[in-house]
Amino acid sequence: MLRRTLNLGILAHVDAGKTTLTERLLYRAGVIDEIGSVDKGRTQTDSLALEQQRGITIKSAVVSFAVDGVTVNLIDTPGHPDFIAEVERVLAVLDGAVLVVSAVEGVQPQTRILMRALQRLRISTLLFVNKIDRRGADLERVLDKIRGKLTPAVAAMTSAAGEGSCSATVRAYADGGSEFRARLLEVVAEHDEALLRQYVDDENCVSSRRLREALAQTAQAQVYPAFCGSALTGAGLEALTTGITELLPTSVGDRDGPVAGLVFKIERSPAGERVAYVRMFSGTIATRDRVRFGCSAEGKVTAIRVFSDGSDLQRPAVHAGEIAKLRGLAEVQIGDSIGDSEARPLAHEFPPPTLESVVVPVDPAAGQRLRVALAELAEQDPLINVRQDDARREISVSLYGDVQREVIEATLAAEYGLEVEFRETTPICIERPTGTGEVVEMLNTPTNPFHADLGLRVELASPDSGVEMRVDVDPRDAPLYVFKTFESFAEHMDEYVRLALAEGLFGWQVTDCVVTVTKIGYSLADRPPSRRGPMPTARDLQKLTPVVLMQALERGGAVVCEPVFRITAEVPTEAIGPVLAALGRLGAGAVTPSPRGGLSTLEAVLPASRVQDLRRQLPGLTRGEGVLESEFAGYQRVTGDPPTRKRTAPSPLDLHEYLARLGR
Numbered sequence: 001m002l003r004r005t006l007n008l009g010i011l012a013h014v015d016a017g018k019t020t021l022t023e024r025l026l027y028r029a030g031v032i033d034e035i036g037s038v039d040k041g042r043t044q045t046d047s048l049a050l051e052q053q054r055g056i057t058i059k060s061a062v063v064s065f066a067v068d069g070v071t072v073n074l075i076d077t078p079g080h081p082d083f084i085a086e087v088e089r090v091l092a093v094l095d096g097a098v099l100v101v102s103a104v105e106g107v108q109p110q111t112r113i114l115m116r117a118l119q120r121l122r123i124s125t126l127l128f129v130n131k132i133d134r135r136g137a138d139l140e141r142v143l144d145k146i147r148g149k150l151t152p153a154v155a156a157m158t159s160a161a162g163e164g165s166c167s168a169t170v171r172a173y174a175d176g177g178s179e180f181r182a183r184l185l186e187v188v189a190e191h192d193e194a195l196l197r198q199y200v201d202d203e204n205c206v207s208s209r210r211l212r213e214a215l216a217q218t219a220q221a222q223v224y225p226a227f228c229g230s231a232l233t234g235a236g237l238e239a240l241t242t243g244i245t246e247l248l249p250t251s252v253g254d255r256d257g258p259v260a261g262l263v264f265k266i267e268r269s270p271a272g273e274r275v276a277y278v279r280m281f282s283g284t285i286a287t288r289d290r291v292r293f294g295c296s297a298e299g300k301v302t303a304i305r306v307f308s309d310g311s312d313l314q315r316p317a318v319h320a321g322e323i324a325k326l327r328g329l330a331e332v333q334i335g336d337s338i339g340d341s342e343a344r345p346l347a348h349e350f351p352p353p354t355l356e357s358v359v360v361p362v363d364p365a366a367g368q369r370l371r372v373a374l375a376e377l378a379e380q381d382p383l384i385n386v387r388q389d390d391a392r393r394e395i396s397v398s399l400y401g402d403v404q405r406e407v408i409e410a411t412l413a414a415e416y417g418l419e420v421e422f423r424e425t426t427p428i429c430i431e432r433p434t435g436t437g438e439v440v441e442m443l444n445t446p447t448n449p450f451h452a453d454l455g456l457r458v459e460l461a462s463p464d465s466g467v468e469m470r471v472d473v474d475p476r477d478a479p480l481y482v483f484k485t486f487e488s489f490a491e492h493m494d495e496y497v498r499l500a501l502a503e504g505l506f507g508w509q510v511t512d513c514v515v516t517v518t519k520i521g522y523s524l525a526d527r528p529p530s531r532r533g534p535m536p537t538a539r540d541l542q543k544l545t546p547v548v549l550m551q552a553l554e555r556g557g558a559v560v561c562e563p564v565f566r567i568t569a570e571v572p573t574e575a576i577g578p579v580l581a582a583l584g585r586l587g588a589g590a591v592t593p594s595p596r597g598g599l600s601t602l603e604a605v606l607p608a609s610r611v612q613d614l615r616r617q618l619p620g621l622t623r624g625e626g627v628l629e630s631e632f633a634g635y636q637r638v639t640g641d642p643p644t645r646k647r648t649a650p651s652p653l654d655l656h657e658y659l660a661r662l663g664r
Helices: 018-028 049-054 079-090 109-120 138-150 178-189 195-203 208-218 238-248 366-378 402-416 486-502 536-557 573-585 608-621 657-660
Strands: 002-010 059-066 071-078 096-102 126-131 154-156 160-161 169-172 224-228 251-254 260-268 274-282 284-286 290-293 297-299 303-308 311-314 318-319 324-328 337-339 355-361 388-391 394-399 420-424 428-435 437-441 452-460 467-471 513-522 558-572 590-598 599-607 629-638
Touching: 002 018, 002 079, 002 109, 002 238, 018 059, 018 071, 018 096, 018 238, 018 428, 059 238, 059 303, 071 096, 079 290, 096 109, 096 138, 096 238, 096 402, 109 154, 109 355, 126 138, 126 238, 126 599, 138 208, 138 224, 160 224, 169 238, 178 195, 178 208, 195 208, 208 452, 208 513, 224 238, 251 274, 260 366, 274 284, 274 318, 355 366, 366 394, 366 402, 388 657, 394 402, 394 599, 402 420, 428 452, 437 513, 437 536, 437 573, 467 486, 486 608, 536 558, 558 573, 558 608, 573 590, 573 599, 599 608, 599 629
Parallel strands: 002 071, 002 096, 096 126, 126 224, 154 224, 467 513
Antiparallel strands: 002 251, 059 071, 160 169, 260 274, 260 337, 274 324, 284 318, 290 297, 290 337, 303 311, 303 324, 355 394, 355 420, 388 394, 428 558, 437 452, 452 513, 558 599, 558 629, 590 599
């Protein structure tokens, strides 16, 4: 049986009103009897104690309701940039989205970041200009900003009256209105050739129904219908709800097809069991079914809870299009595909964390408890990237910012009874190769105590390309008695290489490179003396890979690059001098000033470690009138002595110490 389901994301800059909008939609659908208050910590989706205390969304939350014959699985996402990783994981399971923009603040930094991700992934999106009841609301000004900063392809579907007061009202444009039809035709026809031809021949022949159908088609990541209203008062919600069901695409999943799903969230049950949030793209999973997940893992589903009518209900099965919580998959991880590999992978649409800090327990005896707690938090957010240095007995975590650090600290205290301190926060650099290096280690030589030959070549790739792994050897030379197939051998080599690249010549992760396996061989008991020896195991290749890879990287050379942000500062024109001087002291790149009367805009690229310094100095330099926006702009080579990062394990370049650590 086919079923119409819409998996809908609510996204916005922090405080634009996402969670209040979610409450209003649930109230209109009859799921809740009363609209909860974000400020008072009484909402359906902000259920964590920390969310209720801070009045912000920290974790994505799912709630389901039915409207106009469509089952909507609504996912409320964090708006604060420190929790952008939660948003990234949600994007892979969406059919459509509502991007909320404040009618007062307008387009904010996070709004632009979210819109670009939605556009790249071609996710059908409605815009909702919220808070028209707030003082300072200006719908037309905000729509102009949206057209200028987000997309010119905006189709305004509603208008507002009485903006800035609690009595503000919203009117949906009538399909037959000539002015509305003309504006809508102009936007939609640019993306619908058939409609454009019909419009050119005779614009009066384009019926309202045909125009609405064309809008629904082009709304799939080409045209952006814009609604306005107030989630607090309910103004404009009827038009928005109609737009959600009529203009966003529903998924028609085949419950009898092959099983294909994606894990986008992990949490722990009160008993400590892993619970996987899964979006089903195809097929059916029933309780007690054995399912494959990740690369090669398998487990038996022991319980299923499907989201329905504002809650999650125990069900015997979950079907295509639905979102469910599965238990029993003890080793499951965020990003794992379930069943068929055709499920949409998690996309990396946002920058990685750029800061890290060492976490220490106030009680020195609580070190082991801290390790266990952070490991569980890393299941829910892998990007915190817990690094453990056994030699120095230190644990560090990656961070997006101070709010995330405070939340981790509070979570450890509330849920694990651990009081911790964070040491100084430092930027996370990366290493990039500067040239090509190639090394071959032959077995039975003084520098290779492992029972295998291995040759690796490292080459520089384009910026932000990550790591590409290639295998350029004869499949007959690979130890298939260990890995069974050549494809499995290639997958394992990819894993070994990526693990080795986690700490490069200077201790930072190596990226933007191509690594090629150029030689592979192994010893056998009946071979000539130079090739004779025990048959190797997978561990031989795993431990030999870092030795060869670091030599190749050293031969080709590498540089350290630091994270940088593109900053835009709007300051009084008379303050340009002091601000330019401050930017110079903070190591900013070329600064571009754009005077506009009494206000001027300064644009520059600044090291991530200096952005907070500028944010602290700006009020004093501009008498409190300066406004600063910042956006991740990639990595640039460090000038001067490159910063190093303490390794968590001995360097493979020091073979004696490396082998001693391995116990060889």
